[in-house]
Amino acid sequence: MRSSKSRSRNKSNRNRSVGNVVNRVFDSSGPEGKVRGTPQQIIDKYNQLARDAQLSGDRVAAENFQQHAEHYLRLLSVAQKEQDARREEQERQNRERQAERDRERAKRQEREANGGDLVEETPAPDETVMETSGEGDSGLVETPESAPEKPKRQRKPRSPKQETATEGSADSDTDAGSQEAAE
Numbered sequence: 001m002r003s004s005k006s007r008s009r010n011k012s013n014r015n016r017s018v019g020n021v022v023n024r025v026f027d028s029s030g031p032e033g034k035v036r037g038t039p040q041q042i043i044d045k046y047n048q049l050a051r052d053a054q055l056s057g058d059r060v061a062a063e064n065f066q067q068h069a070e071h072y073l074r075l076l077s078v079a080q081k082e083q084d085a086r087r088e089e090q091e092r093q094n095r096e097r098q099a100e101r102d103r104e105r106a107k108r109q110e111r112e113a114n115g116g117d118l119v120e121e122t123p124a125p126d127e128t129v130m131e132t133s134g135e136g137d138s139g140l141v142e143t144p145e146s147a148p149e150k151p152k153r154q155r156k157p158r159s160p161k162q163e164t165a166t167e168g169s170a171d172s173d174t175d176a177g178s179q180e181a182a183e
Contacts, residue, residue, distance in 0.1 A: 026038070
């Protein structure tokens, strides 16, 4: 069994975010029983009950119904203000994103208008550029793109091994034949 202290502590620690109050269905326990509906429906119902009570001459009941309607009116107005603030924030973010896309598109079109040439951008003032005089090691790694092109070496076409073997034996035969002819 739970103690009442822990229950009351839990109630006070509950997150009281408004959330989606505009479309949420509430059960209101008013003086004339339960009224169920969205805040706007409950406000309309309590205003109607207040008019009926006023027409019947019951000023106390009319005031009571108006107070109940005012409570839900406040809930609704807070929720709508939060929704409006959220919507404005989203619109602001969307405008910023659209402006960024427009800037990127303008840069891309400028590059295309320049014939697709690479446009060298000047470094921003906060970027540091290290100048070297060509002496010593700059600490940079040489990549194949940055290395100077070496002239390609011309290779002699290789002859297949069979031709070299037959040529060698033919040469030795002709050498032997020329030696015999010389004798």
